Amino acid sequence: MGQQPLPLRALAANVLMAVENGQSLSQCLPPALAKLPANDRPVLQALCYGTCRWYHRLEGELLGRLKKPLRKTDRAVHHLMLVALFQLRFSQQASYAVLNESVEACRALNKPHLTGLVNGVLRSAEREGAPESADDACRFSHPEWMLEKLKHNWPDDWQQILEANNAQAPMTLRVNARRFTRDQYLLLLDEAGIVARPTAYAPMGIQLEHPVPVDRLPWFADGAVSVQDEAAQLSTGLLDLAPGQRVLDACAAPGGKTCALLEACSELEEVVAIDESADRLPRVQENLDRLDLDATLTQADAADTDSWWDGEAFDRILLDVPCSATGVVRRHPDIKLLRRESDIVPLAGIQLGLLDAMWSILKPGGRLVYATCSVFPQENHRIIQRFLKQQDNARLVEPDVQWGRDMGAGRQLFPDPDSHDGFFYAVLEKPEP
């Protein structure tokens, strides 16, 4: 007899175990989804994303309900109960179904001796309702260190940031300017019965009222639009592109911003797109192919210019550095579990190192746009301040824009439940000698 496939909740518990062990949802969810019939995949996805989003609150409740923590070898059952609590607190699923299916999943995880515990914990959770959250980390469902850092960095804004992190992000599109105007595409969406509105700041952006699968978007496969958050789209305008320029996208994968800049200016001399990740770089080519765009792709550590640079300086450089991604927690709630406080100082070192290296290959008269999807000043305006202190030939440009908060050395956007992600941008120019 063949092995029984694992029930959905047991799969969800295993995915959460993998996240706890350091894998991102985008790494460990697809293989689990592949084990399910197409109909069940959105349910597994919602369970995993939702449980990560509310992990710290649910964990607080679960620990309060257990007499003692489960043994390490029973950790999957701990996660199974978190998934069930997520459903009891945040879904419409009937509680008897949550209880029965969780007990069944516990058996499928080969832990029949724990079915009584699962049943007892979930029954009392159902009967007693959600407890009052003991502290802010539980209430806002964030790791303690992230909460404390946000309170410290943004004493007037931290609550708003945390609430936005827990909200569902909207689906936002970027219309390919080479194919359609934004108004033309809004009309196509209207004809397809998809309710949408133009974004406030990104000129080619459209925000959908409800997310839809991309294959419902008119002409998606033919490159009419891409899915890209509004804040990410703002990089193009800051680059001040013009025909004939040689442009570098130094940290390019998966290529959202590379494609956006190519769509915006069709007569650039060359666009060089670099990424150090061999796994991620092919995604840039896939996006270029779908949109029928061209760039020179190189897998390299951008900071190690000796290994890849041909000696011809760039007119424009986009430096979208690796960062804590704390501005996009709402889209990647696993960041709450994956990121550590101790990551931030090394990241800041990498960011400043990349900025120094990219500055050395920028043409005099050229422009560099520094970007992160972080809300920590340490990775944002403080990097720019540190850089300006050591580079007396760098000039900070104040872009003429309506969005974000002026930090004196770049602009900070906070995640907004009604629109864009959290991002940071700074624009630097190298004066002609």
Ligand SMILES: C[S@@+](CC[C@H](N)C(=O)[O-])C[C@H]1O[C@@H](n2cnc3c(N)ncnc32)[C@H](O)[C@@H]1O
């Ligand atoms: C924020 S993501 C870039 C997102 C991309 N610009 C977009 O809009 O689609 C940062 C990227 O930097 C890459 N990266 C990290 N360190 C790098 C380095 N030293 N050189 C080049 N790429 C690097 C990572 O692999 C990752 O793909």
